[in-house]
Amino acid sequence: MPGEKLSRMDSWIIHYMLDHQQEDVFQKDVEKALAMTRSNVSKAVDQMVSKGLIMRSPVDYDARLKKLTLTPKVLEIHRQIEGEIAEFEKLLVEGFTTRELEQFKDYLERIAHNINDNTKRQQDERKRRDF
Numbered sequence: 001m002p003g004e005k006l007s008r009m010d011s012w013i014i015h016y017m018l019d020h021q022q023e024d025v026f027q028k029d030v031e032k033a034l035a036m037t038r039s040n041v042s043k044a045v046d047q048m049v050s051k052g053l054i055m056r057s058p059v060d061y062d063a064r065l066k067k068l069t070l071t072p073k074v075l076e077i078h079r080q081i082e083g084e085i086a087e088f089e090k091l092l093v094e095g096f097t098t099r100e101l102e103q104f105k106d107y108l109e110r111i112a113h114n115i116n117d118n119t120k121r122q123q124d125e126r127k128r129r130d131f
Contacts, residue, residue, distance in 0.1 A: 009036075009044040010053060017054070017070050018078060024059065025068045 006014070016033050017025050031041045045068065048054045053074050056066040093101055 006053075007044070007047075009040075010048055010051075013041075013044060013048065014053065014070065014074055014078070017068065021070075026065055027068065030068070 012034055013030055016030055020029070027038075027041055027045055030036070030045070031038055034041070045054065045056070049056060052071055055069050055071055057069060059065050059067050096104070
């Protein structure tokens, strides 16, 4: 796959499929999870099949359904990317003590919590106004 770029849609679909490897994944699952139209997902899946990123295969319990599975090519790319991320993370935390890293993680979690709370409040306010 050197020189071949993944589209944003490819990445989203791969990420979804990696998160759901223990279950059968069908195009309709991807459509629902990504809130995308059937035609857009179908086109993306067709392109990913032609790139050798995923496969469509029939299931024995319903002839109409085609299960989507990641190819070994994608799994190897994912493994390489995870290794690169781990190396980068090591570089980022170099020179910090365990206590400093725990404190930093705590700060980030609190920030994320504040953002989520604020977002929920704004959504609730919009619902009240629109009701």
